[in-house]
Amino acid sequence: MASRTPVLTKKDYAVSVLRSYYLQNAQNYGNMQGTGMLKTIWPQLRKIYKDDESEFRRVAVSNLEFYNTNPQPYPFVSSLMLAMYDSGQDEDDVRAVKMALMGPLAGIGDALSQFALAPLFSTIFASLALEGMTFAPLIFIACLVAITFGVRCLMGYLGWKVGTSIIDTLSDQMAAIADIATTIGLTVIAGLSVSFVKVNLALQYTTSIKGKTQVVAIQSFLDKIMPYMLPVILIYFVYWLITKKKWTVYKIILLLLVLGIALSAIGLLKP
């Protein structure tokens, strides 16, 4: 295909980064994000093909096909695709790049935004809120929105700036960043989880030491051996149910609900 003179300006690319928030507006079980993906690049495509309506329709419809990725690094795809369309590159190549990026970017995006960033900020600001900092939710949301917006802008810029060859080194760097975030996240989550899950034994027994009767709670006994022993066991038990027994979340919730009520009713656990 003959190459053509690019018509898109930097502003058009910036607008497409903002439009990346539309990606999931039509999420469905047919083409997942396909319908929304076209929406994110709609005005830019119109500009590229403004002289040829039937060409515009053909390209637009071809972008309705199945697409499913993480919305945070997605602007990388849209910028890259627009740059390729705008310079008149082969449509099959554009499609190949688009599909090739779907999986890796979803992986990197999920690792960063769902497994690392969100839990990390969640634990930090929720515990600050529990300590009485009522405006913690505002800082929480400001941090997450700002960071993910930064990621989108950076990704949009990189997609515009570079070709496909760079994705290997890019994913190496992203993997390193994701690794650092995951380590910090897991340290915080591991620490907080044991103190947040509450399993208190109500059992106690009376002894007489030197003629004085004393009530000894078994819980305080356990705490001396290993603090938070029961929460650790419970979390491991649920982890085991999820990973080894493949229990669904709903089944586990039901089990814990029944266990909590039953064990409290027979006086084994207390709030």
Place this chain on the structure above:
Amino acid sequence: MTFTVMQAFLIGLWALFCFAGQVWGNYTNRALFISFGVGLILGDLQTAVIFGATAELAFMGFGVGPGGSTPPNPLGPGIVGTIMAISIKGLTPSAALTLSYPFAIIVPFVITFIFTINSGSMEMAKKAIMEGKYRKYQWMSNFTLYGFMLFAFVFGFAATLSTSALRVFVNAIPTWLMNGLSVAGGLLPAVGFALILSTMIKKEYIPAIILGYVCVAYLKMPVIGLAFVGAVLAFNNYFNGKKAVKNDGNNDVEDGGFEDGI
């Protein structure tokens, strides 16, 4: 305490705004943030935020479901749980959390329903574009968003107006069962934590987990300190781990060289 229709309307709008964030991918649909707005509207920020933080930690792992399933949604505790925590005196955050689980579980069914009825999106969009009906396409391409918004508004509005019914229901719960619900509320966060661990864990992260446990259990470290300690471990891994990989790489090359020589 009964809430006005105006408050119900505002909560509906707040739910709409927060739930739309699930589509936009900007994290407004988190229990901590939803509760904050509900607290502002209902005039008890303190209770709302304490409850929101409790629910946030319990639902932290529910961002993604294993194997593409849709997990319980924070809109349930964020709206209904917060309303219960504020309007029913003496209800502990744990008990309110347990009582809001059924609402958290309804939401993913609605999401699945919306995704399903929108399944023909591709065919309809294709038809609209080929016929040149671009406005129709623009409307259609927001279908899921509108569906989410409509549901969230109704959900928030109805929940606020049925406060007295919720209160009658909660007050009818006998003490022993209420204690049981509180105990269950203490156990349930284990699901969220285990879920997030199951998606993140690899053997090389085991030191991070032990470190986090030791800092809290034995050193009683506050959470920001915990994040710094985690950062020390992470950067140590990054810089010193890189060195190890580099050395391994060199060895491999040398080994290869010898083998080639032989």
